[in-house]
Amino acid sequence: AQKVTQAQTEISVVEKEDVTLDCVYETRDTTYYLFWYKQPPSGELVFLIRRNSFDEQNEISGRYSWNFQKSTSSFNFTITASQVVDSAVYFCALILPGPARQLTFGSGTQLTVLP
Amino acid sequence: DSGVTQTPKHLITATGQRVTLRCSPRSGDLSVYWYQQSLDQGLQFLIQYYNGEERAKGNILERFSAQQFPDLHSELNLSSLELGDSALYFCASSVGTSREEFLHEQYFGPGTRLTVT
Secondary structure: OOEEEOOOOEEEEEOOOOEEEOOEEEOOOOOOEEEEEEEOOOOOOEEEEEEEOOOOOOEEEOOEEEEEEHHHOEEEEEEOOOOHHHOEEEEEEEEOOOOOOOOEEOOOEEEEEEO | OOOOEEEOOEEEEOOOOOEEEEEEOOOOOOEEEEEEEEOOOEEEEEEEEEOOEEEEEOOOOOOEEEEEOOOOOEEEEEOOOOHHHOEEEEEEEEOOOOOOHHHHOOEEOOOEEEEEO
């Protein structure tokens, strides 16, 4: 069975600091997909990024970057120059291929960015 | 706006009652997923439908059931409600079972917050 672990329950930073959210996953499959979602205080889940298991290239999107390392089964998320609007719960999730595509979520990391 | 709609936004009911949560997927999406988010269990997958048929089941209680209708909207029925069923219930949709990578993306609705008193 697959599992996603987000060991950091809560992180607090001051605005403009960089912050990295850790995600470690477990699966026996060689093909899988990893995701990050953001849940702001308003409650909705917002898709941030998808990465498949064959693509280990890091990705940067504005202030967001993701570091995927299969050797350590990690898919970490870094926010550069954090802003107050980045305050949210961030979830890492995993999908295995097959007819059922349900997301297995980590427990989430509550990020608070202080002004 | 993800394009997935859920009604109602909030629901308050008493123990033992039955409620129905409704979800309309994005236009063109054939798959609908239901997830439950509670303080003690986190975000958990409940059930998936694809084009009207049940595709996968997760940690869904026997008191809960769902269906997907011909117009592809879905309903989640929760019966004999208990205090522990209080949670945020999300619906998500995706295109379906295509092998194309980008089609694995699930779009979430705003959720229905259920409070059982």
